[in-house]
Amino acid sequence: MDALARPIIPPAPYVHPRDLSTPRLVVATLTNTLGNWSKDAFDIPYGRRRALGVDSILVNDPAGIRQVMQTGMSHYARPLAAVRPVRPLAGKGVLLAEGTQWRGQRRMLAPAFTPGSVESLLPHFHAAADSLAARLTGQTRANLADAFHQAALEAVLRSLFSLSAGPEQVALAAMVRDYVATAGRPTLFDGFARAESDFAFIGGARRRFQKRWFAAVDRLVAARRAEPPGAGHDDLLDRLLAVRDADTGAPLSDAEVRDQCATMLFAGFETTSRLLFWAAYLLSLDPAEQARLRAEVRAFPPERLATLEDLHHWPRLKQVLLEALRLYPPVPIIMRQVVEPVVLCGESLGKGCLVWISPWVMHRHTAYWDNPTAFMPDRFAGKAQPWISEPAYLPFGAGPRICIGASFALAEASIMLATVLNRFEFSLESARPVMPVGGVTTAPDHEPWFRVEAI
Numbered sequence: 113m114d115a116l117a118r119p120i121i122p123p124a125p126y127v128h129p130r131d132l133s134t135p136r137l138v139v140a141t142l143t144n145t146l147g148n149w150s151k152d153a154f155d156i157p158y159g160r161r162r163a164l165g166v167d168s169i170l171v172n173d174p175a176g177i178r179q180v181m182q183t184g185m186s187h188y189a190r191p192l193a194a195v196r197p198v199r200p201l202a203g204k205g206v207l208l209a210e211g212t213q214w215r216g217q218r219r220m221l222a223p224a225f226t227p228g229s230v231e232s233l234l235p236h237f238h239a240a241a242d243s244l245a246a247r248l249t250g251q252t253r254a255n256l257a258d259a260f261h262q263a264a265l266e267a268v269l270r271s272l273f274s275l276s277a278g279p280e281q282v283a284l285a286a287m288v289r290d291y292v293a294t295a296g297r298p299t300l301f302d303g304f305a306r307a308e309s310d311f312a313f314i315g316g317a318r319r320r321f322q323k324r325w326f327a328a329v330d331r332l333v334a335a336r337r338a339e340p341p342g343a344g345h346d347d348l349l350d351r352l353l354a355v356r357d358a359d360t361g362a363p364l365s366d367a368e369v370r371d372q373c374a375t376m377l378f379a380g381f382e383t384t385s386r387l388l389f390w391a392a393y394l395l396s397l398d399p400a401e402q403a404r405l406r407a408e409v410r411a412f413p414p415e416r417l418a419t420l421e422d423l424h425h426w427p428r429l430k431q432v433l434l435e436a437l438r439l440y441p442p443v444p445i446i447m448r449q450v451v452e453p454v455v456l457c458g459e460s461l462g463k464g465c466l467v468w469i470s471p472w473v474m475h476r477h478t479a480y481w482d483n484p485t486a487f488m489p490d491r492f493a494g495k496a497q498p499w500i501s502e503p504a505y506l507p508f509g510a511g512p513r514i515c516i517g518a519s520f521a522l523a524e525a526s527i528m529l530a531t532v533l534n535r536f537e538f539s540l541e542s543a544r545p546v547m548p549v550g551g552v553t554t555a556p557d558h559e560p561w562f563r564v565e566a567i
C-alpha cells in the first residue's frame with residue numbers, strides 16, 4: 113500500500129442518499145441487510161419507521177441502547193424474526209433463552225468463561241492454530257474463510273469438549289457455513305411470522321438442518337457419556353453433565369445438554385472465524401500493516417505465549433482485531449421487540465415495536481468515530497476493553513447479555529492470527545472487492561483465494 117493512500121477504506125455496501133421506499137427496502141433487505149441503510153442512518157441518534165404494518169426504531173443513541181440492553185431489558189425480548197433462523201442452530205440454549213431460564217443458564221455457564229478458565233484453554237488454541245498452520249504448509253493458495261472456519265471449530269471442540277477435529281467435525285463446520293449462507297438467512301416470512309411454526313412450508317430446509325446438526329451434537333455427548341466414570345476432562349461438557357437442579361437434584365436432560373453444546377459450538381466458532389477472515393482480508397489490503405504485525409509477533413513468537421498476560425506482547429495485533437470487529441462486526445444486527453409499552457429516545461413505543469441495534473451502523477456512525485469507514489487500528493491504542501468502555505462499540509453486544517465468550521474469542525483469534533503471521537505472508541489473488549453480507553453473521557459475498565507464502 114502506497115503510504116500516500118493510507119488509511120485504506122475497505123469495501124462496504126453502497127449507502128443510499130435517502131431512505132429507501134418500502135418495496136426497495138424489502139428487496140435490499142432480502143439481498144443484504146447491510147445494504148439497505150441510507151446516509152441518515154449513520155448520522156442520527158435514532159430513526160423510526162413503519163413499513164408493511166410493522167413499527168420499528170433504529171437506536172443509535174448510547175443511552176437508548178443502554179436502556180434496551182441493560183436498565184430496562186425486561187421490557188424487551190428477542191423478536192421471532194431473529195429467533196427463527198437461529199433456533200435450528202441453538203435450540204433452547206442460553207443464546208435464545210429468556211427471563212429466569214436465561215438467568216439460570218447464564219449462571220451455570222459463567223465458570224467456564226472466567227479469565228482463569230480461558231487461560232487454561234490457551235494450549236487448545238495453540239493446538240488448533242498449529243493444525244491450521246500445518247494445513248497451510250506446502251500450499252501456494254488457500255481459501256482462508258474455509259481454513260479459519262475449520263480452525264475456529266477445532267478450537268471450540270478442543271476447549272469445550274476435549275475433542276480434536278476429525279473428518280466428521282470438518283463436515284460439521286461445512287454444514288453450519290452452508291446453513292447460515294442459505295436456509296439460515298432471515299427471510300421476509302420471518303418478519304411476518306407470529307409463531308415459530310408459521311410458514312412451515314419455508315421451514316423444511318431448516319428442520320432438515322436441525323435434525324442433522326442436533327444428531328451430530330448428540331453423538332459428541334453420547335461419546336462422552338460412554339467413557340468410564342472419572343475420565344476427568346474438566347471441560348464445559350463435564351460441567352454440564354455434573355449440573356444438578358438445586359431443588360430436585362436432577363441432572364440436565366439429554367436435550368438440555370445437547371442444546372447448550374450446540375449453542376456454544378455455533379456461537380463459538382461461526383463468529384470468531386468471521387473475525388479472523390475479515391482481519392486477514394484487511395491485512396491483505398494493507399500489506400504495510402501486515403508487515404508491522406508480523407514484526408511484532410516475531411519479537412514474541414506464539415509458542416512463547418503461555419498466559420493471558422502474555423497477550424500484552426502483541427498490542428498492535430489486538431488493535432487490528434478490534435478494528436476488524438468495528439469495520440466488520442460478525443454480529444451485524446442485534447434485534448429486540450417491545451413486550452410492554454415503553455418510552456425510548458423520547459418516543460412512545462407500543463408492544464411489538466421492533467428495536468434495531470446495529471453494530472454495523474453504530475461502528476460507522478459519524479457522531480462517534482473519526483473517519484468511520486477507514487481502517488485505522490490506532491483508534492484503539494491503549495483501550496483495554498473498549499467493548500465495555502466505549503458506548504458506541506458493540507461487537508459483543510452490551511449489558512447482562514453481553515457475549516459470554518468475548519475474552520475466549522479474542523485470545524483464540526490472537527493466537528490463530530499470530531501463528532499464521534509468524535509462518536506465512538498472505539495476499540489476495542484477485543483485486544475483486546469482497547463485500548460483507550449481513551445475515552446471522554457478517555459473511556463475505558464470495559470466499560476469495562489468498563496467495564500464501566511460507567516464511
Ligand code: HEM
Nearest residue numbers: 207379380383384387442443507508509513515516517521
Ligand atoms: C468474535 C467473536 C464473537 C462475537 C463477535 C460475538 C458476538 C456476540 C454478540 C453480539 C452477542 C449478543 C447477542 C444479543 O444480545 O442478541 C453474543 C452472545 C453470546 N455469545 Fe458471542 N461472540 C463471539 C464469540 C463467542 C464465543 C467464542 C462464544 C463461546 C465459546 C460465544 C458465546 C456466546 C453466547 C453463549 C451468547 C449468549 C449470551 C447470553 O444471551 O447470555 N460467543 N455474542
